[in-house]
Amino acid sequence: MNAKPPTSLDVARLAGVSQATVSYVLTDRPGTRISDETRARVREAADRLGYVPHAGARTLRTGRSGLVLMSMEDLPYGPLAVGALEGLDRELSRRGYTLVQYGARRLRGVPAARAWAELRPVAVVAGAGKLSRQAVDVLRSAGVRAVVAIGNRPSAVVPSVVLDHAGVGALAAGHLIDRGCRRLAAVVPTETGLREMGEHRLAGALQAAQARGVPVTRADLPFREDGAAALLDLWRSVDGVFAYNDDYAMLLMAVLRDAGVAVPGDLRVVGCDDLPLAALLRPRLTTVRLDVSMAPSLIVQRLEELMEAGDSAAPDRIDPWTATLVVRESS
Amino acid sequence: MNAKPPTSLDVARLAGVSQATVSYVLTDRPGTRISDETRARVREAADRLGYVPHAGARTLRTGRSGLVLMSMEDLPYGPLAVGALEGLDRELSRRGYTLVQYGARRLRGVPAARAWAELRPVAVVAGAGKLSRQAVDVLRSAGVRAVVAIGNRPSAVVPSVVLDHAGVGALAAGHLIDRGCRRLAAVVPTETGLREMGEHRLAGALQAAQARGVPVTRADLPFREDGAAALLDLWRSVDGVFAYNDDYAMLLMAVLRDAGVAVPGDLRVVGCDDLPLAALLRPRLTTVRLDVSMAPSLIVQRLEELMEAGDSAAPDRIDPWTATLVVRESS
DNA sequence: TTGTACGCGTTATCAA
């Protein structure tokens, strides 16, 4: 059976020194000088006991937890998001912070922000939807020094990382027009959680196309074959489609193939996300994607500024992630 | 600028009661009886101040953090894993625990297990690879009451949730044989992190096929078209392939199509994971998947048993996730 | 160079 975890006092006793000395040795504070021999004794005692400092106690004493909270729900899954997350973890731990992912749904009747605040994190990163005015107030009053939203458009209350969906749409539309398309359609998914992104991408496509005198028809589409098939008349009336997504692009291409519409002969299709799978399609799929490689360092840099400055809560926006065109040309 | 977060003492002063009364009211402990009038005063004072209890202080005092740690790296991304994670979060918070995902890579030279131990979680769930004998010792001695590994095979040191990859392979092979295949191949991906799962799936396929007198050829494959194309002779020499994955299945089908091999006429292909995308393939893809719907409740149930029992550290195994055959028959 | 003493916010015990 397990005894209670060893404390720094246990270490001190075993090493024959005081608790303070143990703390000095283990945190290696520059100001204090301890003899090498004592250091060694303390270190060995700590090792032998398997001593691990108590994060809660440290937080209580120092007033800083070093925790950066990120909500679990608000990031899309997929290789891209996971890569960005790992980058964030690396950047933060390099600077002595600890990234922690935390659920946003509390069942005990406690709102998410309150549950987060209990941990006294130094910073919180979450979807814009979770960061209402009052949620942020709760966090602020719990001592959180930096709050950053991630979303499709700038938050009104905190600095935000904005995903440049409009840029994606514009790039896709531009590509189609460059290839000679003169009547475009853009898919907007009907699934909750995707629709808003779809609308931002559509808006970007619209703007880019209008600037060049090309009309864009909006196509609201559930992720089902019959839904896509029902819009056959639309697909036949245009010569270029931005399919929102590689998934939707593949859905579309399957349906078009069944209907005898030639891709890219009769209709060009552009997807988004550059899924590895999409590269295997026949015919090949042209795809656009958000370049998130810079995101982790941008976010961390902004977080650090905010933590320095305290609460200059000006809801500015962080440079959006840029869209990259990956030409896997249908050939 | 922000003042320091309000404490229970602040609430007590504002309500004109003692700190202890505040604690009694807010935690609603059954043993104590406080007048309704006092309760109301305390509640209102807490609300007005935006009081949020300090998790660290509570942990320090009570000795229990209520935190369940899960390593961020060890779960495959994708809709399946995310669904399971959400289920876990729900189950745990229903019982008063808090699920927290935590990075496993520490750069300050601190091993992961030690960083975890600092938080004094009540339970840890991590990939079997991260839970070495000594890592578990560190956790145990820091008071962690339950440690569960997730992996492809049972851990030698802690109870484990075993993903039934062999069952997947067996199911796939059985399906192919039922459809009349007599010479099988099974793909083993060469990517690190996938290879081991591939080998377990292969082993299951082998065993099931041997029992019915059917040979299985192993095909080590990187996720690249030229790699798959280089094995054309193999694909031509068999009549059924278990492709490890829907992704690999699609890779294979693209290559086979280019080479003029008819699917399923000349060669049947079975994938795994039941990706939505796979349903759109032409010809349609037969796929197998792990049914993870029961996983969250199984894991939580086991965790609770372990936390009751303390350290009956017998490395037993939790019922594996079962494989489900999703017949999207190539028709 | 090292030890003493106090405080961080919370909860439990005991006394009123």
Add this chain to the structure above:
DNA sequence: TTGATAACGCGTACAA
């Protein structure tokens, strides 16, 4: 029914 007080483990100013 409520209040005073101690204790949890750690970090650090100050004294020795």
